[in-house]
Amino acid sequence: MILPLLKGLILTLKRFFNPYAVVTMRYPEERPKLASRFRGLPELQIGKDGRERCIACGLCARVCPSQCIYVEGATDEATQRRYPKIYELDAFRCIFCGFCEEACPVRAVMLRDTFELSTDHSKAIFDKAQLMDYSRKRNITI
Amino acid sequence: MKTINIIIDDKPITVPEGTNIFQAALDNGIYIPGLCYHPRLSQFGGCRLCMVEVTERRTGHRFACAHPVSEGMMVKVNTPKVVRYRRSVMEYLLAHHELSCPTCDKSGECGLQDITHELSLAPSRFHAVRMNAPIVRDNPVLELNRNRCVLCGRCVSACKEIEGVGAIDFQKRGIQTYIGTAFDKPLECSFCGSCLSVCPTGSWQDRTFAFRGRAWELKKTQTICPYCAVGCTIILNTKSAPARLEEGMETVRRVTSDDRLGINEGNLCIKGRFGYGFIHAEERIKTPLLRKNGELCPVTWDEALGHVSERFQQIISEHGGRAIAGIGSEKGTNEDNYLFQKFCRSVLGTNTIDNLANMRSPSLNSLIYQSVTYGFTATSLREIEVANTLFFFGADVTEAHPVIGNMARKAVRMNGANLIVANVRRVTFRSAAKNDIRLQYSFGSQVEFIHALIKTILDEKLVDLKRVEQSADNLNELLSGLDNFSGENASQLTGIPPEAMRKAAAVLTKPGHCCIICGKDIEEDPLAEDIIKALMNLCALINAAYNTDTGYGKVSLLFSRSHNNTQGVNDMGVVPGFLPGYIDINDVSHKEKIERVWGTSLSSDIFQKESASIFDCALQGKLRGIYIMGANPVIHYPNGKEVLDALRKIDFLVVQDTFLTETARLANIVLPVVTFAEKEGTFTNMGMTVQRLNRAIQPVGDAKPDWQIICELARRMGSAYSYTSPKDILNEIESIVPIYSGINYDRLKRKEFYWVSSVLGRNKPIKYTFTRIRSKSLDVKRNTGFPLALLTGVSLNHQGAFSQHSKVLRSVAPACHVEINKKDAKEMNIQSGDTVVVESPQKKITLQAKVTDKVPDGVVFVSEDYEWIPVNLLRNGEYTFVKISRETG
Ligand code: SF4
Ligand code: SF4
């Protein structure tokens, strides 16, 4: 019975001293390398005109299984374009399924690599400006 | 009617002869795709989608909407060949379609989208060409995006056939065809929105909706339009936002209609369809307001109601209940009004209660009730649709009750009805009637006009006098009254040539159902009583001409009412002369029953009608307090100055309203009430049809329904009521108001209640007695200083505070005009658009002139429905004369 115990101990010690078998990392000094298909926070994309790409079609809100999106459309007075006057995402409720990205007809919402979402209850709801800020920081327009 | 048996997709069905396959399938729940056929419109056959295969009788591939059924027909909707054909038709339609479903407000309820889905169409084989036609936004209400149009022609037919306007049509030919107005002028029409409601695609868009929701997000609540007395069924589309948002409640996003619901068959007018903005208007009163140091300040309900009950009690103990008067609401529900009069009569102990409609035409209630007992009154507005002759007497249907106009046009289209329009003004009413007779009688000659009609009928022997004698008493009285009344005489007085009169008389006495609409001009005329009595003589004459036992060829008389519940407020006895249900107030025999049901004892004061009007009483110093529920007499009483003086004279004024109206501004205390969208109850329309409201949204602000406020006041004044909902109140109404007996709140959910039918079901109509009308001498004397007679009336685009606070209606009709005859205008050197001052001995107001030949010379017309134009301040109750001058400076 002593043998298996030793075997286990050997394995533990081997791992303990081997520098190449580390699974944890020193977050936040060290950043994880995410897979390209990682699904983080759904972010609102910015169009070439510098505005939200979203056209307030409401399909993401409809498809969302946890019902965490609320879209309120309106007419943009200057261009008569349909735009989201309100776009809100309840980050506590989002399950990062990516259905919204799939449903969106204009690729206006994308789940990129934002995963640092810790916040308190009063700030759980991300509004349009916040959701667009992530994209703005990335400096990509599509 | 002959019926035909056919089999569609193995389902045997029976339909009336003449039905087409499409309608037969539709009525029996079988789906045939199709974009251009619409049950309410004439068949067009333009979309080519409704192809079916007929396998028995007239075999072959047929267009279902164009093919009438024949006995023994067998139809297959989905054979492989049919489906292939259908798919390619769709492919053509989509080849140049915009396919902008994500931004199209029609998405989710779009015919084209549905069929595309159902046929699982893949991308087209054709090279798609987009039209890129510019979107037409030339008016505040409707938007036309031709890129989405499938040229089904529904909007064109609806505009022509239903609304009678014909503002839009197909323009150009062939591949360039598009829908638009003649010469691409801006759309100028009645903005009924029929085009919008029938369009199967998203070409026509409701600009008041403007992307504020998706079809699948909207909750639909069926309720009744809060504007005019037609009582159209409207559907409030509401959407709720999360509570945290500013919009954190359910809000009304648009109004739609449903072809299968209500008496209006999906037709609405601009007010009903686009005038819902007031529900969420910022100007709404959200908390009770109490006057402190001359200013109205927000207070809590507790403080407000405490104050009201204290003051009422104080007045009662010092001066007695009769020192308080109450004015009921033409916009409130039956339940609100019933409770209001009960509160006034039993808790306040006053019978000085009234409503504005009754003040404006005091004889009307008893005349209408008489006409019910004689069996003249129409049992419902549907009788217009089945009429063979329509007679609009002093009624401006197009402006006052637009959907009645739609019904009348249906009668013209379906039964080939004849039409007679008699009015002082040349009112617009477009129809395609074969016999379309327009009579313009001169101002103040209505009695003579009816007498002339009667005389012509008698002279031409258009009715069998023996028959008349059998069915009505006192014919001699009528005949002798008209002895020295000759044709020339009449045409001189009325200004109508005898030839036209003869034609009208002939049409009126033709066999078939004759529907007469008595307009507001008549009802509010100083001589209303005589004119309506004369009209009833005419009805009896026409009625007796036919065999009435068969029910065929009956006259039905409809009295115009202004507001959604003008009929109801009178039915509910918010009048000094009647207890609810037109029970004579002087008849003490009802006292016991009323006291038993109300559980109180009433003072004998109640059973006495005060002869002076409320405002006279106030001016005489008999009143200390007035309680006004949902009425604005300063603006709507035809003698605004008297109202102002009266309201200033009394010590305590309570106004219960949705907006801070001119009257509310004078109040000591203002109590906020909810609009129709936030409450339940019933409305009675001018066809005496009782219909039920359904609550669509939560109350805005602190507003409460009227009945709750009254209950609360009654509790504080020591007589608690036990109602918990309008249903309880209606149950009491059912038991105590004879004309409403048999009404059931739950049943109203499915079916309206027709009180005339139920009264006539219980008591047979009584025999008519002709009355002799001795026309009083008319006081149409023009004063030299004030040469023009002022005629006031209704407007299509506005009605009261509701439309005043609906931005869309304000932008469609921003300004009230004074209509002046061309001749008068020329004499005064006034052009359309000039700013003029209209002055009467009472007051002057500034308006824009509109030069027209609608009004006769010597008469000017101003609409009363622009709430912010106090035209009634010009009037003094009788015929009013004004002078007009160009504004100087
Ligand atoms: S699906 Fe896309 S376009 Fe539509 S509302 Fe969502 S983000 Fe906006
Ligand atoms: S009309 Fe119908 S098919 Fe065309 S864009 Fe609108 S929703 Fe889509």
Ligand code: SF4
């Ligand atoms: S709103 Fe009515 S009147 Fe105007 S174009 Fe449409 S159908 Fe015709």
Ligand code: SF4
């Ligand atoms: S606008 Fe609409 S209703 Fe009119 S023809 Fe085009 S698709 Fe038909």
Ligand code: SF4
């Ligand atoms: S006709 Fe009267 S009831 Fe009907 S929608 Fe218009 S205003 Fe409302």
Ligand code: FES
């Ligand atoms: S529905 Fe029959 S052709 Fe359009």
